[in-house]
Amino acid sequence: MTDAILFWFLALVTVCAGLSVILMSNPIYSALSLAMTMVGVSALFVTLGAYFIAGVQLIVYAGAVMVLFVMVLMLFDLKHEIQAFTRGKITGAIKIASVGILAGLVVGAITLGTKAIEAAKATEAVAGKTYDNNTMSLAQNLFLQNVFGFEALGVLLLVIAVGTVALSRSRGGTHARD
């Protein structure tokens, strides 16, 4: 019962915050709402038992990425956006409709799909890996099975660190010196 209350509460928070991300006309409000969403998602991870991932979500997304967004927005100093949304009623309608249909379809697929999953579960018991010492099993999987991805991400981060520095050096545009 408490699980349900928590889930519905968090769902409400994340959805409301997410809506305000796309509806607020001031980008700074959008960014702060997105930070709120991130915190909500982190709490959702906790309800799913992924404690470490929840912490990482807080540190990386809420504590780092969104701070960067907010800093950049303040750097730009865009107090009011003249026009927050795209023009064009027809394309707008198509866009909203496509998003709506997509959402409907996905929800439909989920309801169909989870039934299939449950049916499959009924026939074959899912191999019970221990799920308790969560961080430990995560570490084992990350460093024994997925070690290549881990190293590759290290290289990716290095490349991006070099690239962003180079980008911020250039005066913008491709013809930096004209």
Next chain:
Amino acid sequence: MMNMGTTPFEITINVIKTILVFLMMVQLVPILVWVERRGSAFIQNRFGPNRIGPLGLLQLLADAVKFLTKEDFVPDKGNKYLFYAAPIFALIPASIAYMAIPMSTPLIVGDSKFLIQGFEVNVGIVFILGVSSLAAYTILMAGWGSGSKFALMGAMRAAAQIVSYELALGLSIVGVIMTYGTFNLSDMIAAQQGALTFTGFGSTFTAHFLPNWGIFYQPLGALIFFASAFAESNRLPFDLAEGEAELVAGFHTEYGGFKMLMFFIGEYGHMMIASGLFATFFLGGYNIPYTTVQGVHDWLMTTFGLSVDGANIANTVVHFLMYNVKFLILLWIFIHVRWTLPRFRYDQLMDLGWKTMLPWALANTILTSIVIFAASQFAF
């Protein structure tokens, strides 16, 4: 509520307990302010507040009254919502992160067990780091919401500084995590009982004259952690965010009255987190040096003839006092350093963070891992 107890009684107690911890934190702030003022006066050969009440203690009350009677000011240029929201958000991350630090042994009465902390989080360190990293929003919101150049610049500086030192802080903790093999703060404290014992290289070495504290395993880590903690809480010598000469008062230039006070609570809260964490990581937490929790419990039972429950309660109280001794000493060091050291220049600050502390924290990590690895692989 999840994991806040099973019976309504436990839930009620736990809820009241969290509120109590919060109020305790809030109450500590005026006292610290008073200590800071008196202490700085002694350091600088002045009197400090000494008119109202004994030793000027009632000055706190007078300040509170002054804060309450200030008029509520919002600058025209600012953003009203962010301006009001910022001080409220300043309270939240600091208090919540502090509540995850255990302050004493769990209180066990009959079948019920109460933790002497807001709540226990099994990935404690990650949780505290995550929550306290949210503090950057407060600063940015305040700086932006004020609509003032000084405030915005102060906010940017403060955010960049916090963010830079978070790296060194986070990296210095890696060595601690490696040493204890856990994220859980209570487990860390449990690992620091008794006398210093080092196991590895196929033998066990015990130094009876030293307590089994983390600072002896991680001296370099402790140093880096302590220094970064100063920067994280924007204290001198790292209080660049509010360098009076350039930025007036930094991101809270436009604030006054109670809202200002709330920023203060947040700032002192970060100081308390740093002290609490330092005590937990490196100074054995609530452990009494050279003893184990069980040992103290047995001693209490035999010496004073207490029942098991009574000894439990006494044990908790004793450890709580021990924790507070360490905690308050560390807070005093914070205050003392503030009034002793001069301020860095901004470039010096950034250089220190990125080019000195981060490499040293890296070196500490590598060294720790090599030692642990070698200790397990080779035997003498």
Next chain:
Amino acid sequence: MPETNILTTIGLEHYLVLSAVLFSMGMAGVLLRRNLIVLLMSIELMLNAVNISFVAFSKFNNNIEGQIMVFFVMTIAAAEAAVGLALAVSIFKRFKEVNIRFFEHLKG
């Protein structure tokens, strides 16, 4: 199979539907907003939505791989945000413009 109340028993599909809703909102943001940075934020929202379903699958299939994937997604998302914002900043410094429609006119 006993009838379960969807309000009180939280299962996999609850998380998946929530994820789908958040994803659609992110997509709507990408389609409708004009500010480049809000666009990037909407993409982050979509990635978060996907992360929810990863963790939910991880939990309900008893397989830790889902969390590993989330870890990787977070890294990639952060990298994407870093590069995206670096681009946005260097364009903004040059043209003082963050409107997405403005970039139609950019040429190599």
Next chain:
Amino acid sequence: MPLGGIIFITLFIGVFGVILIYLARWTGGRAKRTSAAKMEIYECGIPEQEKKDTKISVKFYLTAILFILFDIEIIFMYPWAVGFREFIHSGAGPFVFGSMIIFLAIFIFGLWWEIKSKALEWD
């Protein structure tokens, strides 16, 4: 994890803060607009300069970006650090140690490059 407790105390502190602010507003009263200058932002007493283009160095944002990238690399070390002893006990020690040494080498190279390329210079 006591999620319920955390959410409860968060809401409690939020309400507490709002109450405090309203209390202060009630006891102190709203600021009376006695002059236009009073409601201006503080700029050392001189009349407010028109805020055209507050120059904030791009350095701040660059620092934040580099912070993100390095922060993630540090976060990657956490599960490794917490499981390191168990890895050693299970015999995977040398492999995991080696893989982290490679990762750290990449990290150190990145840091060295940033320092060398003067991306972290504040003048």
Next chain:
Amino acid sequence: MSHQALIAILLLSPFVGFLLNGLRYRSQNYVLAGSIATGAVFVSFICSVMLMMDLIAAPADQRRLTANFFEWIAVGGFKVNAGFVVDQISSIMILIITGVGSLIHLFSIGYMHHDKGVTKYFAYLNLFVFNMLILVLGDSLLTMFVGWEGVGLCSYLLIGFWFSDAAKAAAGMKAFITNRVGDAAFIIGMFILFFSFGTLNMYELNALAPTTVEASWLGAATLGTLMLFIGATGKSAQVPLYVWLPDAMAGPTPVSALIHAATMVTAGVYMIVRLNPMFVAAPNTMMIVAIVGAITAVMAATIGLTQYDIKKILAYSTVSQLGYMFLAVGVGAFGAGMMHLMTHAFFKALMFLGSGSVIHAMEGEQDTRLMGGLKKYLPITHFTFLMGWLAIIGFPLFSGFFSKDEILWQSFASPRGSVFLWVAGAIGATLTAFYMTRLMALTFWGKSRVPKEVHPHESPVIMTIPLIVLAILSVVGGFIGVPHLIGEYLGHIPNYWAEWLAPVIKTLPEAAAPHTATQEWALMTTSVTLALISAFVAYRIYTSGKGTNEAIAKAFGPVYNVVNNKYFVDEAYFGGIINPLVKQSQNLWMYIDVNFIDKTTHVISDMTKGAGSLARSFQTGNMQQYAMYIGLGVVVVLTFVLMR
């Protein structure tokens, strides 16, 4: 240490050196760069020695250390592992590559210290060693080909190292393009072998080689090996693809020593020895190999007679000596070919480094007409060069003597040899003695013709040490494979070389004609005497000062002219192949291309254009529109999946 680890270190050490130097290529700290590079190769050398000791310790039939690191390519039945193997053949090669390589690296520190791109230079050199090791150790033709191309690339980079000089850049290009011709044939050879035998692994190929010799010219083994040999003529500078090697002397001299004398150019010989059972099964190919080798040996030697550039003389000498090696493997004397490969690596590397020392002393001057009498300025260089000279002219008991005479004897006595091949070889040896003596005389002996403003000086210790080491090797290197005949008189020295290689060398199926020891003594004496006489003649001509250009040109008339112009081969290539090709291409373009192909393509392109302009209306540059299309696509797919 396990041999997998040793092989891994052996391979990766130069690569790490390459990375270390390559990443800081702007640095001009020649001590650091040189130490890194030399250290990296030296580590490899130590690994090679350890591997060699493992091999020696193993029983004779189990001397093969393999390391399969991972599966590289797996397409259907076609599988190639990143597998490396150290056996009797490749162990010799890695010792030469890393041993001589480290000496040359050491020499380079002194030679290149004034150069701006010194770090880049060392990075390339290490990359070369890495690729050469892959070439040598790879257990399949494809792995070998990776190294084959890699060394080609490094050769190109190093020949054109001073690329700001157009001629030098062009030399690099020439080398690369000429090599491409050979490489194409090499690839075709691989196709044929894979098509016929179903594998590219060289051990499997050798096991699958036909047991009866192929008489036909169109047999799989014959065609495949012939194509591989054409590839080898490119890499190893044989007729007709030898033209790039003399030009390759544009690179720094240590590069010429390492790549264009000691290691890379011998890759073709190595490849043939490696696949010797396959070649043995194809007598026609072997005949071609032997003839090409003999022609190259004589022709390059004659050109060498007329050159004046010190490095050009050595370059033609290298081509000629490579011809000897091919002659050896062509008549089935694989052991002798490998032996000459090794001794040549010693003395030719020595002479190139010596010439480098001379050039260094002469402040960059390479023309022998401006040298002479350098003996008194460069005592160490002169002495070591003298050792190399004695080795190359085949002075008895020097290393070149054993290998060269073994080749000459085999070219006569082998079942696939003939007296003509012996004659060609003997002429080549005589000419070799002549032009090498000429080189010595012009450079070191006689009167000094050094311009006044040049002050020759002996090179620093770091450059003379490699010279001394290589000189010692050039002198004693031959005793590892003393022929039975001579060994009798030297206290019964066994022929270690032949014993070592015996398990991996396939003996020729034909019965050898009976030969007597007297014949062998007679032939040996003849060739040695001829060489000594020609050396003496050359000495007299060129130390007396009579050997001026004009005098010799007048004496030999038109022959001199032809030889001096290198038989007009370059001109023939341009006149016979390249220019007609360009012209015919132009004709093709003007008539067929414009009228036929272009018309067809225009129709197609118009259609594409139409489709494109239709598609362009969707490509507005509006990112959100694109996102919408993606979204719509997802909707369609999802609908389809759900409705199914």
